[in-house]
Amino acid sequence: MTDEKSAKTRRDFLKLATVAGSVALVTAITRPLYAQASAATGGTFDYIIAGGGHNGLVCAAYLAKAGFEVAVLEAKDIAGGNTTSEHMTGTSMLHEPCCNTPGGLYNSPAYHELELSEWGVNFADLSTLNGMVRLSQFFDGEILPMWVDPKQTAEEIARFSRRDAQTYLRLMDELQSGPDTGRYRETPIGYGPSLSEICAEHPKGATRMRLMRQRCVDSVKDYYENDYVRAWVLDYAKGRQPVDDVGTGMGVGGMYGRQRRGNTTIIGGTGAIPEGLTRLLASYDAPVLTKKYVVELLVERGRTTGVVTADGDVYRARRGVVSSAHVQQLETMAPAGSLPDTFTDNLRYWKPDILSMYSIMLDVKEPPLFNVHGDWRPGCGNTINTFESQLRTLADCRLGVVTPEGVGSKLIVQSLEDPTRCPDGGHAVRILTHYPYELADGGAVKWDEIKHDVAKKHIEEWRQYVKNLDDDNITAMYVQSPLDIEGRNINNVGGSCHGGSNDWAQYGEMRPVFGWASHRMPIKGLYLTGAGSHPGGSVNGLAGRNAAWVILDDEGKSIHRYLTRLASA
Numbered sequence: 001m002t003d004e005k006s007a008k009t010r011r012d013f014l015k016l017a018t019v020a021g022s023v024a025l026v027t028a029i030t031r032p033l034y035a036q037a038s039a040a041t042g043g044t045f046d047y048i049i050a051g052g053g054h055n056g057l058v059c060a061a062y063l064a065k066a067g068f069e070v071a072v073l074e075a076k077d078i079a080g081g082n083t084t085s086e087h088m089t090g091t092s093m094l095h096e097p098c099c100n101t102p103g104g105l106y107n108s109p110a111y112h113e114l115e116l117s118e119w120g121v122n123f124a125d126l127s128t129l130n131g132m133v134r135l136s137q138f139f140d141g142e143i144l145p146m147w148v149d150p151k152q153t154a155e156e157i158a159r160f161s162r163r164d165a166q167t168y169l170r171l172m173d174e175l176q177s178g179p180d181t182g183r184y185r186e187t188p189i190g191y192g193p194s195l196s197e198i199c200a201e202h203p204k205g206a207t208r209m210r211l212m213r214q215r216c217v218d219s220v221k222d223y224y225e226n227d228y229v230r231a232w233v234l235d236y237a238k239g240r241q242p243v244d245d246v247g248t249g250m251g252v253g254g255m256y257g258r259q260r261r262g263n264t265t266i267i268g269g270t271g272a273i274p275e276g277l278t279r280l281l282a283s284y285d286a287p288v289l290t291k292k293y294v295v296e297l298l299v300e301r302g303r304t305t306g307v308v309t310a311d312g313d314v315y316r317a318r319r320g321v322v323s324s325a326h327v328q329q330l331e332t333m334a335p336a337g338s339l340p341d342t343f344t345d346n347l348r349y350w351k352p353d354i355l356s357m358y359s360i361m362l363d364v365k366e367p368p369l370f371n372v373h374g375d376w377r378p379g380c381g382n383t384i385n386t387f388e389s390q391l392r393t394l395a396d397c398r399l400g401v402v403t404p405e406g407v408g409s410k411l412i413v414q415s416l417e418d419p420t421r422c423p424d425g426g427h428a429v430r431i432l433t434h435y436p437y438e439l440a441d442g443g444a445v446k447w448d449e450i451k452h453d454v455a456k457k458h459i460e461e462w463r464q465y466v467k468n469l470d471d472d473n474i475t476a477m478y479v480q481s482p483l484d485i486e487g488r489n490i491n492n493v494g495g496s497c498h499g500g501s502n503d504w505a506q507y508g509e510m511r512p513v514f515g516w517a518s519h520r521m522p523i524k525g526l527y528l529t530g531a532g533s534h535p536g537g538s539v540n541g542l543a544g545r546n547a548a549w550v551i552l553d554d555e556g557k558s559i560h561r562y563l564t565r566l567a568s569a
């Protein structure tokens, strides 16, 4: 066994190499590199992690830090899952096919406890935004910019309603000083208070509880009076769950993450997350092996003892297996009869996300310019329709209809904050919006037929409001439909971006199945992490950390030593 001092010296050396590596990245276009090997054939470890998305890697990192021998097996040729940065347009520019604004990672305990900043995962500074976070462009020509200074944003809101401007600033403070309901997400189910218990012990708990049970469409109307402002707030609330779902009321504060932290752009691209975690794991001699699709769980005498990969390799696990594969894969991976009927019966009703994503990635020579009160400036923006039209588009999504026009989209240029993504100059633009995966007229495969026409419409729409999005400026383009999103990652079943809907029937103690929400699966030695487990999708590493918490507890390890945020709470 290596002594801890020399291991630490080696880790410090690797951290320094990380810094040097990010400099080299400016000129190198060979990324993504986040995998140590793909040729290993079998082996024995303490824990095998099936799936190398960021949650699998985070879980592995905690276990490695706690002294366990760990190996991560990833089905694809690169790790990262939905957190990669790739040369989507076939040029030197890096684009994010999936997650591009990992806002939840910023304050995540996993980010701080694993010291990811030292492993090369760093956020662009707000000062790189040049004063403006986003410009919201209404289809009737009206605008509402969000400025880095919240008071300046409130002044913009005051052009529509003085009362709404006051509400904007008041709610920003109130929601922050309310009960710390984030604790619920940062704690495995059964290891801490429920949402209602957290709220019960706080003077403002009643308000928070109401918001958490309401629909966002109602909370927005309750708090804001002006039609433009309501549409603007609703637009920022759109994301994981449809805004007319029960339990989305907190979306009324959805814009404050942007207001406080901007785009949460990661320098070098979101792919720096799996890259940094892979380096961290390497410092503990924990391999991340790619092209290793886990197809079978080995169960002996009622205990999970390893996995078999599609190429026939056997990886033995002395202590356990952690799966971050899509929850419905468990049934096919586990030996027949090893999972209780009540578990598999309920998993069969698992619902994908209603809102899938659609994006257009563009290489451009010059950044698009937005007209902000007569001043043409580069930045990021959203096109938005009225409150009612947004709800109609949502209803269309539920019916599998691609709304023909007036679907708002985001136009994001993160290379303005992080030029390293474009080593040969120019800018990487992404236009993205939500559409359904399954189309009423033609099913999901219809996307292959229509996706380029849809792209044309969105680009035409943006051309009405921004300068510089003409054919001369666009040098390359890649369009990704909900069907393509499913094709990228076996976990994106039905075009899901978050491992499956996070509605009331699949949230908290219900994720993935009531009775099995604490990451321990029905077979001994088998654990679940990833977006299909608590607290669900998005990039924050919480599902990885929560699973590690439960495993360390089962191992009798001191939780506070590895989950240091708990020690200081």
Ligand SMILES: Cc1cc2nc3c(=O)[nH]c(=O)nc-3n(C[C@H](O)[C@H](O)[C@H](O)COP(=O)(O)OP(=O)(O)OC[C@H]3O[C@@H](n4cnc5c(N)ncnc54)[C@H](O)[C@@H]3O)c2cc1C
Pocket: 050, 051, 052, 053, 054, 055, 056, 073, 074, 075, 076, 079, 080, 081, 082, 083, 097, 098, 099, 100, 101, 102, 103, 104, 292, 293, 294, 295, 324, 325, 326, 329, 357, 485, 489, 490, 491, 492, 496, 497, 498, 499, 529, 530, 531, 532, 536, 537, 538, 539, 540, 543
């Ligand atoms: C288009 C899109 C945009 C998004 N934008 C954002 C955003 O801006 N901000 C944000 O916070 N979140 C965003 N998300 C959501 C977020 O990216 C995901 O919720 C998150 O990355 C899930 O992480 P994970 O580690 O749980 O799973 P994944 O990233 O899905 O990783 C799972 C990994 O496991 C592998 N795997 C699966 N089965 C097996 C198996 N049997 N054997 C071996 N390997 C296996 C897969 O290949 C994959 O690499 C977006 C998602 C998408 C699709």
